[in-house]
Amino acid sequence: MVGTIPAPGDMSMSGLAAYLTDKEQLNFTQLTELTVDPAAEKKLNMATYIAHPDQLGALLICASGKKPDQKTDTTAPLPTTAYISGSKTAIDIYRLPLAS
Numbered sequence: 248m249v250g251t252i253p254a255p256g257d258m259s260m261s262g263l264a265a266y267l268t269d270k271e272q273l274n275f276t277q278l279t280e281l282t283v284d285p286a287a288e289k290k291l292n293m294a295t296y297i298a299h300p301d302q303l304g305a306l307l308i309c310a311s312g313k314k315p316d317q318k319t320d321t322t323a324p325l326p327t328t329a330y331i332s333g334s335k336t337a338i339d340i341y342r343l344p345l346a347s
Contacts, residue, residue: 248274249298254281256290256330260308260338263331267294268305277303281327283335290330304343311337320344 248270258266267278276296284291307315308331315321324339331338 249276249296251280251293251295253284253287254292254294256283256292257333258331260310260331263292263329264306264308264340270294271296271299271303271306275299278306278340281325281329281340283328283330290333290335292329302345304345307341307343309339309341311339313339315341 254270255263255266267281270276271278274296275298277299278294279297280293280295282293282295284293307321309315309324311326321341321343324341326337326339328335328337330336
């Protein structure tokens with residue numbers, strides 16, 4: 248779905264990355280922003296997607312400033328703050344290359 252939609256705030260970093268990647272692949276979209284939802288009573292994130300015609304590599308979420316494995320090729324990080332396991336956390340979102 249294109250636009251801004253709620254995303255769980257109670258998942259681990261790897262769980263949220265898998266969830267967001269799944270939403271991209273199912274809907275032919277690309278994540279452009281992830282923020283906390285300040286209006287929600289429950290701890291939720293808001294994910295913004297744009298249409299994207301091609302398949303994209305999976306997303307990887309790390310604590311802010313912590314680089315992923317040096318052997319892993321990634322895009323430049325998208326720094327943000329989101330709810331991870333119910334706590335507001337500074338994170339970096341990376342995109343992995345497509346598997347061959």
